[in-house]
Amino acid sequence: MKREFAVIGLGRFGGSICRELSAEGMDVLAIDIHEDKVNEFKNIAAHAVIADTTDENVLKELGIRNIDHVIVAIGDNIQASILTTLMLKELGINKITVKAQNDYHEKVLNKIGADQVVHPERDMGKRIAHSIISTNILDHLELSDDHSIVEVKAGEKMHGRTLLKLDIRAQFGCNVVAIKEANENGINVSPMADQILHREDILIVIGADKDISRFEKQLV
Ligand code: ADP
Structure with a gap:
Protein backbone atom coordinates (compact mmCIF):
# COMPACT_ATOMS: atom_id res chain seq x y z
CA MET A 1 0.00 0.00 0.00
CA HIS A 119 1.63 29.79 10.41
CA PRO A 120 -0.60 28.41 13.15
CA GLU A 121 0.37 30.67 16.06
CA ARG A 122 0.04 33.86 14.02
CA ASP A 123 -3.25 32.81 12.39
CA MET A 124 -4.81 31.61 15.60
CA GLY A 125 -3.67 34.82 17.30
CA LYS A 126 -5.44 36.86 14.62
CA ARG A 127 -8.63 34.83 14.90
CA ILE A 128 -8.72 35.13 18.65
CA ALA A 129 -7.95 38.88 18.50
CA HIS A 130 -10.99 39.40 16.29
CA SER A 131 -13.24 37.51 18.65
CA ILE A 132 -11.85 39.51 21.58
CA ILE A 133 -12.58 42.85 19.87
CA SER A 134 -16.25 41.99 19.49
CA THR A 135 -18.12 39.31 21.33
CA ASN A 136 -20.40 39.04 18.28
CA ILE A 137 -17.56 37.98 16.00
CA LEU A 138 -17.35 34.26 16.51
CA ASP A 139 -14.67 33.37 14.03
CA HIS A 140 -12.44 34.90 11.40
CA LEU A 141 -10.79 33.08 8.52
CA GLU A 142 -8.21 34.84 6.38
CA LEU A 143 -8.60 34.08 2.66
CA SER A 144 -5.78 36.32 1.46
CA ASP A 145 -3.88 39.35 2.73
CA ASP A 146 -6.97 41.51 2.33
CA HIS A 147 -10.00 39.21 2.17
CA SER A 148 -11.66 37.14 4.89
CA ILE A 149 -14.69 35.18 5.91
CA VAL A 150 -16.19 36.05 9.29
CA GLU A 151 -18.83 34.41 11.39
CA VAL A 152 -20.92 37.01 13.22
CA LYS A 153 -23.85 36.83 15.57
CA ALA A 154 -26.81 39.00 14.58
CA GLY A 155 -27.53 41.59 17.26
CA GLU A 156 -30.28 44.12 17.88
CA LYS A 157 -29.51 46.16 14.76
CA MET A 158 -30.31 43.20 12.52
CA HIS A 159 -33.17 41.70 14.48
CA GLY A 160 -36.46 41.64 12.56
CA ARG A 161 -34.92 43.04 9.39
CA THR A 162 -34.31 41.34 6.06
CA LEU A 163 -31.04 41.11 4.12
CA LEU A 164 -32.73 43.31 1.50
CA LYS A 165 -33.53 45.98 4.06
CA LEU A 166 -30.06 45.86 5.56
CA ASP A 167 -28.65 46.16 2.03
CA ILE A 168 -25.33 44.68 3.16
CA ARG A 169 -23.93 44.09 -0.31
CA ALA A 170 -24.54 47.64 -1.56
CA GLN A 171 -23.73 49.35 1.74
CA PHE A 172 -20.65 47.42 2.70
CA GLY A 173 -19.59 45.43 -0.36
CA CYS A 174 -19.78 42.16 1.63
CA ASN A 175 -21.81 39.06 0.88
CA VAL A 176 -23.77 36.99 3.36
CA VAL A 177 -23.10 33.50 2.03
CA ALA A 178 -24.86 31.46 4.68
CA ILE A 179 -27.03 31.80 7.76
CA LYS A 180 -27.23 29.45 10.72
CA GLU A 181 -30.62 30.28 12.12
CA ALA A 182 -31.05 30.41 15.88
CA ASN A 183 -33.16 27.46 17.05
CA GLU A 184 -32.59 25.62 13.76
CA ASN A 185 -30.16 22.79 13.38
CA GLY A 186 -29.21 23.26 9.76
CA ILE A 187 -27.41 25.96 7.86
CA ASN A 188 -28.99 27.86 4.99
CA VAL A 189 -26.35 28.18 2.31
CA SER A 190 -28.41 30.24 -0.11
CA PRO A 191 -30.17 32.85 1.97
CA MET A 192 -32.89 34.82 0.18
CA ALA A 193 -32.98 38.62 0.27
CA ASP A 194 -36.35 38.55 2.03
CA GLN A 195 -35.21 36.30 4.88
CA ILE A 196 -35.92 37.93 8.21
CA LEU A 197 -33.01 37.86 10.63
CA HIS A 198 -33.30 37.24 14.33
CA ARG A 199 -30.91 38.05 17.15
CA GLU A 200 -28.60 35.08 17.74
CA ASP A 201 -28.74 34.03 14.05
CA ILE A 202 -25.21 33.45 12.83
CA LEU A 203 -24.19 35.04 9.53
CA ILE A 204 -21.24 33.86 7.46
CA VAL A 205 -19.93 36.93 5.63
CA ILE A 206 -17.26 37.15 2.93
CA GLY A 207 -15.54 40.31 1.74
CA ALA A 208 -12.55 42.62 1.72
CA ASP A 209 -11.19 43.23 5.24
CA LYS A 210 -11.86 46.97 5.08
CA ASP A 211 -15.50 46.34 4.06
CA ILE A 212 -15.98 43.67 6.71
CA SER A 213 -14.56 46.06 9.26
CA ARG A 214 -17.13 48.78 8.32
CA PHE A 215 -19.89 46.17 8.42
CA GLU A 216 -18.78 45.02 11.87
CA LYS A 217 -18.62 48.57 13.24
CA GLN A 218 -22.02 49.63 11.95
CA LEU A 219 -24.18 46.54 12.10
CA VAL A 220 -22.71 43.96 14.44
P1 ADP B 1 5.97 22.83 18.44
O1 ADP B 1 6.05 24.31 18.56
O2 ADP B 1 5.04 22.36 17.35
O3 ADP B 1 5.72 22.11 19.74
P2 ADP B 1 8.68 21.81 18.68
O4 ADP B 1 9.84 22.71 18.39
O5 ADP B 1 8.41 21.49 20.11
O6 ADP B 1 7.41 22.41 17.93
O7 ADP B 1 8.80 20.43 17.92
C1 ADP B 1 9.53 20.21 16.80
C2 ADP B 1 9.93 18.76 16.73
O8 ADP B 1 10.77 18.60 15.59
C3 ADP B 1 10.70 18.30 17.96
O9 ADP B 1 10.10 17.15 18.52
C4 ADP B 1 12.11 18.00 17.40
O10 ADP B 1 12.71 16.88 18.04
C5 ADP B 1 11.83 17.71 15.93
N1 ADP B 1 12.99 17.96 15.08
C6 ADP B 1 13.84 19.02 15.14
N2 ADP B 1 14.82 18.90 14.22
C7 ADP B 1 14.58 17.74 13.54
C8 ADP B 1 15.24 17.06 12.48
N3 ADP B 1 16.35 17.55 11.90
N4 ADP B 1 14.71 15.88 12.05
C9 ADP B 1 13.60 15.38 12.62
N5 ADP B 1 12.94 15.97 13.63
C10 ADP B 1 13.41 17.14 14.10
Missing part, protein backbone atom coordinates in the same frame (compact mmCIF):
# COMPACT_ATOMS: atom_id res chain seq x y z
CA LYS A 2 1.26 3.44 -0.88
CA ARG A 3 1.78 5.48 2.24
CA GLU A 4 -0.29 8.60 2.31
CA PHE A 5 1.35 10.90 4.82
CA ALA A 6 4.57 11.55 6.69
CA VAL A 7 4.84 14.01 9.57
CA ILE A 8 8.35 15.25 10.38
CA GLY A 9 8.69 16.76 13.86
CA LEU A 10 6.37 15.48 16.56
CA GLY A 11 6.07 18.58 18.77
CA ARG A 12 2.69 20.07 19.69
CA PHE A 13 1.77 20.98 16.11
CA GLY A 14 3.18 17.97 14.23
CA GLY A 15 1.99 15.66 17.00
CA SER A 16 -1.53 17.00 16.73
CA ILE A 17 -1.58 16.54 12.94
CA CYS A 18 -0.25 13.03 13.34
CA ARG A 19 -2.92 12.12 15.91
CA GLU A 20 -5.76 13.52 13.82
CA LEU A 21 -4.67 11.89 10.55
CA SER A 22 -4.19 8.57 12.31
CA ALA A 23 -7.57 8.86 14.05
CA GLU A 24 -9.11 9.39 10.62
CA GLY A 25 -7.63 6.07 9.53
CA MET A 26 -4.80 7.48 7.42
CA ASP A 27 -1.50 5.68 7.03
CA VAL A 28 1.02 8.00 8.69
CA LEU A 29 4.78 7.73 8.97
CA ALA A 30 5.77 9.72 12.08
CA ILE A 31 9.36 10.96 12.21
CA ASP A 32 11.37 12.77 14.88
CA ILE A 33 15.02 13.14 15.74
CA HIS A 34 14.30 12.35 19.41
CA GLU A 35 13.59 8.83 20.59
CA ASP A 36 11.17 9.86 23.34
CA LYS A 37 8.93 11.65 20.83
CA VAL A 38 8.96 8.67 18.50
CA ASN A 39 8.09 6.30 21.35
CA GLU A 40 5.11 8.48 22.18
CA PHE A 41 3.73 7.89 18.67
CA LYS A 42 4.53 4.16 18.34
CA ASN A 43 0.97 3.21 19.22
CA ILE A 44 -0.67 6.12 17.44
CA ALA A 45 0.84 6.28 13.95
CA ALA A 46 1.08 3.34 11.56
CA HIS A 47 4.88 3.73 11.61
CA ALA A 48 7.16 5.79 13.84
CA VAL A 49 10.89 6.20 13.25
CA ILE A 50 13.81 8.11 14.71
CA ALA A 51 15.60 10.09 12.01
CA ASP A 52 17.37 13.35 11.31
CA THR A 53 15.67 14.55 8.14
CA THR A 54 18.40 17.04 7.30
CA ASP A 55 20.44 14.06 6.09
CA GLU A 56 19.52 13.31 2.48
CA ASN A 57 20.53 9.65 2.69
CA VAL A 58 18.34 9.16 5.73
CA LEU A 59 15.39 10.63 3.84
CA LYS A 60 16.00 8.26 0.93
CA GLU A 61 16.34 5.25 3.24
CA LEU A 62 12.99 6.10 4.79
CA GLY A 63 11.42 5.66 1.36
CA ILE A 64 10.02 9.16 1.60
CA ARG A 65 9.76 9.27 -2.19
CA ASN A 66 6.78 6.91 -1.99
CA ILE A 67 4.85 9.26 0.23
CA ASP A 68 2.30 11.50 -1.33
CA HIS A 69 2.08 14.31 1.21
CA VAL A 70 4.76 15.28 3.72
CA ILE A 71 4.14 17.69 6.62
CA VAL A 72 7.27 19.40 7.98
CA ALA A 73 6.53 20.48 11.55
CA ILE A 74 10.06 21.08 12.79
CA GLY A 75 9.77 23.85 15.36
CA ASP A 76 12.50 26.25 16.38
CA ASN A 77 15.22 24.84 14.17
CA ILE A 78 14.47 26.95 11.10
CA GLN A 79 17.61 25.79 9.32
CA ALA A 80 16.58 22.13 9.66
CA SER A 81 13.07 22.97 8.47
CA ILE A 82 14.36 24.75 5.34
CA LEU A 83 16.93 22.08 4.54
CA THR A 84 14.39 19.27 4.96
CA THR A 85 11.88 21.07 2.76
CA LEU A 86 14.48 21.70 0.08
CA MET A 87 15.47 18.03 -0.04
CA LEU A 88 11.86 16.84 -0.11
CA LYS A 89 11.33 19.16 -3.04
CA GLU A 90 14.40 17.78 -4.81
CA LEU A 91 13.15 14.23 -4.21
CA GLY A 92 9.96 15.18 -6.06
CA ILE A 93 7.42 14.85 -3.24
CA ASN A 94 3.97 15.62 -4.60
CA LYS A 95 2.76 17.82 -1.76
CA ILE A 96 4.77 19.49 1.00
CA THR A 97 3.14 21.40 3.87
CA VAL A 98 5.47 23.30 6.20
CA LYS A 99 4.96 25.12 9.47
CA ALA A 100 6.61 28.55 9.46
CA GLN A 101 8.00 30.09 12.63
CA ASN A 102 8.05 33.69 11.37
CA ASP A 103 7.51 35.81 8.25
CA TYR A 104 11.11 35.46 7.09
CA HIS A 105 10.91 31.68 7.36
CA GLU A 106 7.61 31.74 5.45
CA LYS A 107 9.16 33.77 2.65
CA VAL A 108 12.03 31.32 2.24
CA LEU A 109 9.68 28.32 2.28
CA ASN A 110 7.54 29.84 -0.46
CA LYS A 111 10.65 30.62 -2.47
CA ILE A 112 11.94 27.05 -2.36
CA GLY A 113 8.58 25.68 -3.48
CA ALA A 114 6.70 24.47 -0.39
CA ASP A 115 3.15 23.83 -1.60
CA GLN A 116 1.49 25.03 1.58
CA VAL A 117 3.01 27.17 4.31
CA VAL A 118 1.08 27.40 7.55
